[in-house]
Amino acid sequence: MTAVGRLVARWETLLVVALLGLIVLGTSLSPFFLTPGNFSNLIAALMEVAIMALAMTLIIVAGEIDLSVESMAGLASAILGFLWAAGVPLSIGIPVVLLVGALGGLLNGLFVARVGLPSLVVTLGTLALFRGLALIVLGPRGISDFPPAFTELGFGRVPGTPIPWPFVIFAVLAVLLAILLHRTWIGRQIYAIGKNTGAARFSGVRVTRLKIGLFVLSGLIAALAGIILTSRLSSARADAGAGMTLTVVTVVLLGGVNIFGGRGTIPGVVLAVLAVAVMQNALRLASVTVEVQSIALGSLLILSVVIPTFAHQAKSAIDRVRRGRPPPADSVKGERAVS
Amino acid sequence: MAESAVSPTAANGRSPGQWLATLARQRELSLVAIMVVLGGLVTLTAPQFLTVSNLSQVAVLASVIAVAAVGEALVVITRNVDLSVEATIGLVAYAVARVLELHALDTAGAIAMGLGLGLLLGMTNGAVVALFKVPAIVATLGTLSIFRGVDYLVAGSHQVPLAGLPPGFTDAARDTFLGIPYFVVIAVVVVVIGSVILRSTRFGRQLYAVGSNPEAAAILGIPSRLVVFTAFSMCGLLAGAAGVLWVMEFGTINGTSATGVVLAVVAAVVVGGVNIFGGSGTLAGAALGALFLGFIANALILVGLSQFWLQAIYGVVILVAVTADAFILRRIKRAVVRRSVR
Numbered sequence: 001m002t003a004v005g006r007l008v009a010r011w012e013t014l015l016v017v018a019l020l021g022l023i024v025l026g027t028s029l030s031p032f033f034l035t036p037g038n039f040s041n042l043i044a045a046l047m048e049v050a051i052m053a054l055a056m057t058l059i060i061v062a063g064e065i066d067l068s069v070e071s072m073a074g075l076a077s078a079i080l081g082f083l084w085a086a087g088v089p090l091s092i093g094i095p096v097v098l099l100v101g102a103l104g105g106l107l108n109g110l111f112v113a114r115v116g117l118p119s120l121v122v123t124l125g126t127l128a129l130f131r132g133l134a135l136i137v138l139g140p141r142g143i144s145d146f147p148p149a150f151t152e153l154g155f156g157r158v159p160g161t162p163i164p165w166p167f168v169i170f171a172v173l174a175v176l177l178a179i180l181l182h183r184t185w186i187g188r189q190i191y192a193i194g195k196n197t198g199a200a201r202f203s204g205v206r207v208t209r210l211k212i213g214l215f216v217l218s219g220l221i222a223a224l225a226g227i228i229l230t231s232r233l234s235s236a237r238a239d240a241g242a243g244m245t246l247t248v249v250t251v252v253l254l255g256g257v258n259i260f261g262g263r264g265t266i267p268g269v270v271l272a273v274l275a276v277a278v279m280q281n282a283l284r285l286a287s288v289t290v291e292v293q294s295i296a297l298g299s300l301l302i303l304s305v306v307i308p309t310f311a312h313q314a315k316s317a318i319d320r321v322r323r324g325r326p327p328p329a330d331s332v333k334g335e336r337a338v339s
Numbered sequence: 340m341a342e343s344a345v346s347p348t349a350a351n352g353r354s355p356g357q358w359l360a361t362l363a364r365q366r367e368l369s370l371v372a373i374m375v376v377l378g379g380l381v382t383l384t385a386p387q388f389l390t391v392s393n394l395s396q397v398a399v400l401a402s403v404i405a406v407a408a409v410g411e412a413l414v415v416i417t418r419n420v421d422l423s424v425e426a427t428i429g430l431v432a433y434a435v436a437r438v439l440e441l442h443a444l445d446t447a448g449a450i451a452m453g454l455g456l457g458l459l460l461g462m463t464n465g466a467v468v469a470l471f472k473v474p475a476i477v478a479t480l481g482t483l484s485i486f487r488g489v490d491y492l493v494a495g496s497h498q499v500p501l502a503g504l505p506p507g508f509t510d511a512a513r514d515t516f517l518g519i520p521y522f523v524v525i526a527v528v529v530v531v532i533g534s535v536i537l538r539s540t541r542f543g544r545q546l547y548a549v550g551s552n553p554e555a556a557a558i559l560g561i562p563s564r565l566v567v568f569t570a571f572s573m574c575g576l577l578a579g580a581a582g583v584l585w586v587m588e589f590g591t592i593n594g595t596s597a598t599g600v601v602l603a604v605v606a607a608v609v610v611g612g613v614n615i616f617g618g619s620g621t622l623a624g625a626a627l628g629a630l631f632l633g634f635i636a637n638a639l640i641l642v643g644l645s646q647f648w649l650q651a652i653y654g655v656v657i658l659v660a661v662t663a664d665a666f667i668l669r670r671i672k673r674a675v676v677r678r679s680v681r
Contacts (some may be wrong), residue, residue: 132651298484
């Protein structure tokens, strides 16, 4: 295939096209679509999801999944509110919350990598556990008397620009994690684990340690997302972030990350974040209800897997015809089921 | 399949893994044992635990989850998972309640419609997974969002009140048959029929084969895609049944009914000893898992812990159950290896 052909066939290229299409659509729907104020609104509402999606990308590339992120965000919010209500200053409260996030991630990591349990079940368990702990800590009440300096973090813009602060955090994290995944030996090892854990282990990759590290990172970032969410809504609640995991996983898979691990890029996920933000905004401007948006998101999630599969099948069929070869032997193998 | 492959070796030898192997094969028994012991302890602090009204209340609630858990177990045995069950339960519950409120169908018609809708939703999942080869977790995460979206869309802010249902419709949740609540009878019938199918029919054995070793199953000529499709369809049908029971149990139904139930259903399956990697587990185990979780919830409330502990305890129970599974499995494997070396 030529270099141009490869570029066209890339998932990221497809995302850029989709993004441009959505922007054109949005602009035709409303003259306010690309105004700075609208841009910052559309991006700010999605930043917690976007930040969690970055860590989730690394986890899924390594062949695992972390369903507990939304509960960890809730637990972070609850603990932050509890400490603030108890008179603990935020300069202590925020580090404590981040530590709790890392510890929660460590718990996931130990169960998955050390005990060897499937991450789907472990993080389903901690999804319930963390949410339960959040409810135990804060109960049904909401804490909302945070100082303006703190709510500025989630609500404010970088002075002189329409860029919201959470977007700055997201951008910095995206660059750091992109470098980690695509430019360091750690990143290569993450791909190796996702492609073939056994082979990675025999090649000297410290699989257990690396996986635990990834889950700690995921917990830490989920706690950070919880802090940002608390700040943006200027309210700490135990049910903060409920239902976010679905959007996080959807964004990651839309970004071209393979659910079985071993494939996917941070730039792809960043593009998917932008595409989803623009889509949600366009739908809202077209006064499409939240319910329909949820249907659209679910359909997109499924299509993001169906389309590449069909494209791949079509491509290999065309290749076969062109070369006049019989179908490959492995095409009769049983399909892979989820593990 | 794993259990039947291991049992002859473990039963004949005097390996240290033997009693653990026995325990592993008797997950149902150990669950019952734990419940009896815990029940005794709870009764000491809260005597009202051991009353007929309390126990039947626990059993009725658990039966709704158990019916859905049996369906989920069928899917999990094939090495897949269905995260959309709660949306199916919710959508079917609203549809049945709304149809009854509008007098569009009589009671029997509404129930049949609910079961049919559940089957249809299950077939949708099955088609996406088996036909389009989308990994089950992705497919059902997507349909969870879609089904729930449709539920919200149809329901809007409307809530079907108890008074909107035909008089006597919700009595089924309280009526008994020879002293046993109808719901429990229904759950037991579902488990028995399902277990017979799993044990004694070709489809049942194929279900285990596909989950145990998909490639070997394909080589043996088992139509694994059809088997997976059927498992998802049955799961949808049973989730639909759970949705109908949900209406009878709670009476008041809106677009958010049954939110978060998937956690209880999957937890019941895992606690009931169905291997999340497929290929082993029983339907009775899944149903007992549901009973176990309902039992824990009830015990917590009677002992005086707040409702807020429930989620955390669910999480701990899932983690403990799956860890125990892993350790027992490891011991069995070690025992088998030791015997074959000797």
